Amino acid sequence: MQLALQILVNGLLLGGLYALLAVGLTLIFGVLRVVNFAHAEFMMLGMFGVYWVWHLTGLDPYLAVLVVTPLVLLFGIVCDRLIIQRTIGAPEVTVVFATLGLSIFLQNAALTLWTADIRSVTTAYSGMVLTPFGLRVSVPMLISFTVAMLAAAGLWLVLTRTLYGKAIQAVAQNREAAALMGIDVRRIYLWTFSVAVAAAGAMGGLIAPLFTVYPRVGISYIVTVFVIVVLGGLGSVPGAVLAALLIGLIEAAAGFLFGAAWAELSYFLIFLAVLIARPQGFFGRRGAEVFAGR
Amino acid sequence: MGNEPANELRVSLLVGLPLAAALVAVPTFVSDVFWLGLGITVLMWAALATAWNISGGLAGGLSLGHAAYFGVGAYTATLLFLRFGISPYFGLLAGAVLAGALGAAIGAITLRLRGPFFVLATLAFGIVVHIAAVNWRDLTRGAAGLLLPFGGGARNMLFAGVAPYWYLGLGLLALTLGVTLAIRRSPLGYYLVALREDEDAARALGVKVVRCKVAASAISAALTACAGAFYATYIQYIDPSSTTQFEISVQIALIAIVGGIGTTFGPALGALVVVPLGEILRASLGGGPALMLYGLMLIVIVLAAPNGVIGLLQRLLSMMRSGARRRATTRRSRGHA
Numbered sequence: 108m109q110l111a112l113q114i115l116v117n118g119l120l121l122g123g124l125y126a127l128l129a130v131g132l133t134l135i136f137g138v139l140r141v142v143n144f145a146h147a148e149f150m151m152l153g154m155f156g157v158y159w160v161w162h163l164t165g166l167d168p169y170l171a172v173l174v175v176t177p178l179v180l181l182f183g184i185v186c187d188r189l190i191i192q193r194t195i196g197a198p199e200v201t202v203v204f205a206t207l208g209l210s211i212f213l214q215n216a217a218l219t220l221w222t223a224d225i226r227s228v229t230t231a232y233s234g235m236v237l238t239p240f241g242l243r244v245s246v247p248m249l250i251s252f253t254v255a256m257l258a259a260a261g262l263w264l265v266l267t268r269t270l271y272g273k274a275i276q277a278v279a280q281n282r283e284a285a286a287l288m289g290i291d292v293r294r295i296y297l298w299t300f301s302v303a304v305a306a307a308g309a310m311g312g313l314i315a316p317l318f319t320v321y322p323r324v325g326i327s328y329i330v331t332v333f334v335i336v337v338l339g340g341l342g343s344v345p346g347a348v349l350a351a352l353l354i355g356l357i358e359a360a361a362g363f364l365f366g367a368a369w370a371e372l373s374y375f376l377i378f379l380a381v382l383i384a385r386p387q388g389f390f391g392r393r394g395a396e397v398f399a400g401r
Numbered sequence: 402m403g404n405e406p407a408n409e410l411r412v413s414l415l416v417g418l419p420l421a422a423a424l425v426a427v428p429t430f431v432s433d434v435f436w437l438g439l440g441i442t443v444l445m446w447a448a449l450a451t452a453w454n455i456s457g458g459l460a461g462g463l464s465l466g467h468a469a470y471f472g473v474g475a476y477t478a479t480l481l482f483l484r485f486g487i488s489p490y491f492g493l494l495a496g497a498v499l500a501g502a503l504g505a506a507i508g509a510i511t512l513r514l515r516g517p518f519f520v521l522a523t524l525a526f527g528i529v530v531h532i533a534a535v536n537w538r539d540l541t542r543g544a545a546g547l548l549l550p551f552g553g554g555a556r557n558m559l560f561a562g563v564a565p566y567w568y569l570g571l572g573l574l575a576l577t578l579g580v581t582l583a584i585r586r587s588p589l590g591y592y593l594v595a596l597r598e599d600e601d602a603a604r605a606l607g608v609k610v611v612r613c614k615v616a617a618s619a620i621s622a623a624l625t626a627c628a629g630a631f632y633a634t635y636i637q638y639i640d641p642s643s644t645t646q647f648e649i650s651v652q653i654a655l656i657a658i659v660g661g662i663g664t665t666f667g668p669a670l671g672a673l674v675v676v677p678l679g680e681i682l683r684a685s686l687g688g689g690p691a692l693m694l695y696g697l698m699l700i701v702i703v704l705a706a707p708n709g710v711i712g713l714l715q716r717l718l719s720m721m722r723s724g725a726r727r728r729a730t731t732r733r734s735r736g737h738a
Contacts, residue, residue, distance in 0.1 A: 386513070
């Protein structure tokens with residue numbers, strides 16, 4: 108019982124971190140109809156950003172996140188202007204491989220600038236553990252989880268409660284109709300993309316005190332996050348959050364029961380099964396998988 | 402148009418036969434192992450990109466999981482030889498059959514998926530196979546890899562020299578190009594083009610969607626596995642990171658795109674551009690910066706020239722033609738005046 112609870116807690120904490128990454132990816136897809144293969148590279152930039160700010164100035168990593176996230180946002184604007192805007196309405200091969208190219212570029216830019224060394228951020232509270240009801244909960248993990256969930260909730264509030272958010276939803280539903288209603292679609296694209304990758308950067312900053320930092324770190328996250336957003340329904344924000352928690356749980360449970368390799372294998376098999384049986388995911392609009400390529 | 406299948410066959414015979422003769426003669430003139438090795442690598446990637454193009458270009462399903470078939474080919478041939486002493490010539494066929502069956506299954510289950518959903522499904526499939534290759538240690542020895550014995554002899558496709566692999570590679574490329582040409586001239590080729598352009602319209606006109614997509618996926622997978630078996634006997638050592646890794650899938654697709662997807666000779670041309678360029682960049686700049694340029698090249702190509710090198714050549718050719726025509730008409734009009 109105690110063990111099951113511990114796995115539940117570990118899984119939920121992990122899933123909460125995935126959620127912030129997944130929300131951005133699913134937003135970009137829902138609004139721009141672009142699958143952003145470079146999404147986890149923005150997370151990697153956030154991780155390195157926090158590492159360097161902490162390493163050079165000694166600033167607390169969680170405060171460093173506040174410095175780094177706006178920088179990633181700016182970089183997102185540049186990427187949107189130079190690459191993403193040009194892929195809108197282009198053939199599918201352009202949409203898929205432009206962001207894949209960006210991913211390869213960013214990974215190797217990091218490799219060139221900062222070498223393949225594995226780095227980590229350590230703080231006074233790195234090893235601190237809370238023990239409520241005999242469960243072990245890592246303090247930095249809990250902080251990161253809480254901030255990530257608050258950020259995801261904030262994004263959701265902006266999306267549903269503000270005029271700007273409603274404009275974003277309108278573009279996601281029908282880009283031509285939204286343009287006819289006087290919405291500047293290109294502006295919506297710009298802000299959706301930059302805010303989503305800034306969220307990825309923030310997530311990277313939040314996990315910098317938890318996991319090691321290296322140029323290819325994105326690879327181990329991006330595919331997991333794809334699984335999450337498809338499971339939740341590409342384009343659905345609440346779906347992404349729920350699926351992230353679910354995948355976190357599956358990873359923790361299967362990892363404990365069968366080992367890490369089986370954990371990975373299990374959710375890819377679930378992923379394939381979902382793609383085949385219910386490609387719109389659990390919260391996605393029906394038919395999205397058919398029209399998405401258009 | 403330059404990509405009419407009948408026209409293409411004529412061009413390929415006119416240009417291809419002398420070119421093929423020249424290619425066959427290469428090992429008698431080039432004895433340097435580095436250059437011949439580079440040539441063999443180009444041939445292998447050309448064959449891989451051409452095989453990918455059958456499902457990715459002709460059928461229009463952008464696969465990011467082809468490393469799985471490459472790995473199945475490499476591991477099947479290697480394991481059959483190591484465990485049962487079966488010659489890799491037969492192992493190659495067995496791998497092709499196995500990968501073909503896998504390709505047919507993947508083709509069938511991804512049938513309804515379009516756009517990014519198809520890409521993600523093939524990506525997940527590739528990763529499942531990679532995880533299996535890394536973790537099924539009893540079979541694959543995991544990351545430690547499998548070593549083929551040196552000097553297994555011509556009977557076992559394991560030659561001591563490099564030159565025989567040049568001929569094998571040439572044969573492999575000829576096979577993939579031949580199959581592509583055959584498909585483009587067959588009803589299947591026309592059905593695939595119709596499906597790629599407008600699936601609903603093609604279905605309404607009676608094109609057997611299921612059969613066509615499954616066939617294209619199976620053929621593409623089987624040919625990719627042949628290249629895998631070739632790689633295993635040429636390098637004589639395989640491990641997951643050199644066969645089933647995601648990066649291999651990306652590289653196969655990238656070469657086809659740089660060359661020009663959907664055309665017969667584009668993907669092979671892409672290998673001729675990308676592989677030596679990659680070697681030069683790596684040698685002069687080191688791995689990181691070389692791959693940075695790689696990524697940049699991919700972005701620029703898909704944004705500026707989504708039809709690849711072949712598309713650029715065609716545009717250049719038609720510009721030259723229209724230029725010549727314009728010159729001819731001005732000359733004629735001057736003559737009249």
